[in-house]
Amino acid sequence: MQKDTLVFNLIRQELERQRRGIELIASENFTSLQVMQAMGNVMTNKYAEGYPGRRYYGGCEIVDQTEQLAIDRLKQIFNIEYANVQPHSGAQANAALMLAILQPGDAILGLDLSMGGHLTHGAAVNFSGKLYQPHFYGVTKEEGLIDYNMLEAQARKVKPKLIICGASAYSRDIDYARIRKVADEVGAFVMADIAHPAGLIAKGLLGNPFEHCHFVTSTTHKTLRGPRGGVIMMGKDFENPFGLKDVKGNVRMMSNLIDMAVFPGTQGGPLEHVIAAKAVAFGEILTDEFTQYAKQVQLNAQAMAKAFVAKNYQIISGGTDNHLMLIDLRNKNISGKKAEQVLGMADITANKNMVPFDDKSAFVTSGIRFGVAAVTTRGCKEEHMNFIVDAIDTVLMNADNQAIIEQTKKSVNDWMLQFPLYPELG
Numbered sequence: 083m084q085k086d087t088l089v090f091n092l093i094r095q096e097l098e099r100q101r102r103g104i105e106l107i108a109s110e111n112f113t114s115l116q117v118m119q120a121m122g123n124v125m126t127n128k129y130a131e132g133y134p135g136r137r138y139y140g141g142c143e144i145v146d147q148t149e150q151l152a153i154d155r156l157k158q159i160f161n162i163e164y165a166n167v168q169p170h171s172g173a174q175a176n177a178a179l180m181l182a183i184l185q186p187g188d189a190i191l192g193l194d195l196s197m198g199g200h201l202t203h204g205a206a207v208n209f210s211g212k213l214y215q216p217h218f219y220g221v222t223k224e225e226g227l228i229d230y231n232m233l234e235a236q237a238r239k240v241k242p243k244l245i246i247c248g249a250s251a252y253s254r255d256i257d258y259a260r261i262r263k264v265a266d267e268v269g270a271f272v273m274a275d276i277a278h279p280a281g282l283i284a285k286g287l288l289g290n291p292f293e294h295c296h297f298v299t300s301t302t303h304k305t306l307r308g309p310r311g312g313v314i315m316m317g318k319d320f321e322n323p324f325g326l327k328d329v330k331g332n333v334r335m336m337s338n339l340i341d342m343a344v345f346p347g348t349q350g351g352p353l354e355h356v357i358a359a360k361a362v363a364f365g366e367i368l369t370d371e372f373t374q375y376a377k378q379v380q381l382n383a384q385a386m387a388k389a390f391v392a393k394n395y396q397i398i399s400g401g402t403d404n405h406l407m408l409i410d411l412r413n414k415n416i417s418g419k420k421a422e423q424v425l426g427m428a429d430i431t432a433n434k435n436m437v438p439f440d441d442k443s444a445f446v447t448s449g450i451r452f453g454v455a456a457v458t459t460r461g462c463k464e465e466h467m468n469f470i471v472d473a474i475d476t477v478l479m480n481a482d483n484q485a486i487i488e489q490t491k492k493s494v495n496d497w498m499l500q501f502p503l504y505p506e507l508g
């Protein structure tokens with residue numbers, strides 16, 4: 083067959099784009115070469131509906147071993163009893179978990195999207211807001227911290243079946259114990275979606291959600307630095323207290339109900355090639371090298387936040403505990419949309435983001451979100467954060483000056499040469 087030069091040329095161009103720029107999208111990272119290699123393998127050819135040892139197809143004896151390895155390693159990382167590594171993405175993980183424990187029309191309570199939450203936590207445009215009855219809590223106007231009083235009041239008022247914590251744009255740790263307390267009071271389950279800070283939680287650098295939450299979901303491609311994908315986990319398996327039944331009317335252990343909600347509930351055949359790559363990434367997370375990486379991510383985020391504050395940028399909540407920060411640009415007289423656009427012109431990639439109590443639409447926004455997981459993988463340390471913040475500030479303060487943006491782009495490209503990306507790929 084003729085090589086598809088069109089597509090492979092585009093892949094090459096994407097590699098060059100990733101190499102020359104400063105990647106600050108908080109949900110992105112660079113996997114190791116072996117994680118990528120594990121993803122592009124013959125397991126993409128294999129159907130394996132079911133779970134290791136209980137499949138609906140023959141020939142699964144090898145993929146059974148990789149999937150079991152991924153499960154075992156993930157359980158070891160978080161010291162937990164249950165893991166399902168089949169969800170194709172974070173959104174799929176959340177959909178499956180909700181399918182396992184909710185009925186259509188059940189009330190759910192999550193962090194508002196415009197306050198840092200995620201689409202799958204009840205947004206009107208998402209399955210979670212359409213199938214279930216969504217309610218929200220927010221952050222406080224003064225401090226930008228989760229408004230636990232509001233969360234508790236809402237929980238008592240709407241009596242949700244599920245309280246969701248975790249966020250896409252929240253830079254502080256979460257008080258899981260406090261959320262569990264009100265959940266027990268109103269008879270709700272608690273799910274933590276740790277898609278963003280999972281890599282830091284894995285190394286004990288943030289509070290442990292497994293001690294307090296019934297369920298934990300995550301993506302695998304952000305701070306966990308694995309292939310794109312999702313997982314569902316439980317610290318302890320349990321016989322469900324609300325008598326949730328499977329389709330045959332049997333009360334089952336939660337692990338059975340979750341497994342069934344992933345397959346056949348929401349997915350068909352698992353992506354065994356991606357699961358192989360998850361297994362490799364989980365193996366990497368278990369090393370001391372990853373511990374150093376996770377610590378460096380946190381140090382870099384704090385150094386970056388400090389550098390922004392020194393330039394009078396308004397970080398929501400004043401700083402960060404994890405790998406990201408959300409900046410309100412209103413005092414800098416530039417919208418999130420324009421900031422994203424001009425930074426892109428200087429090869430600095432970030433995304434516009436609504437800030438709490440934003441007066442601009444989600445397409446324009448007053449804010450921008452920065453994360454350091456990717457630049458830390460490139461090799462950046464605290465001392466490099468000043469260069470990055472200086473470059474960002476130069477671009478934002480000269481957003482209509484083509485010459486300065488072009489000059490900054492050149493210095494960004496030169497600067498990134500000291501942090502090689504996939505040198506093995508030539």
Ligand SMILES: Cc1ncc(COP(=O)(O)O)c(C=O)c1O
Nearest residue numbers: 109171172173200249250277301
């Ligand atoms: C908190 C949270 N949950 C879920 C997701 C969804 O993950 P995916 O894009 O893999 O579906 C994201 C993605 O950004 C997220 O931030």
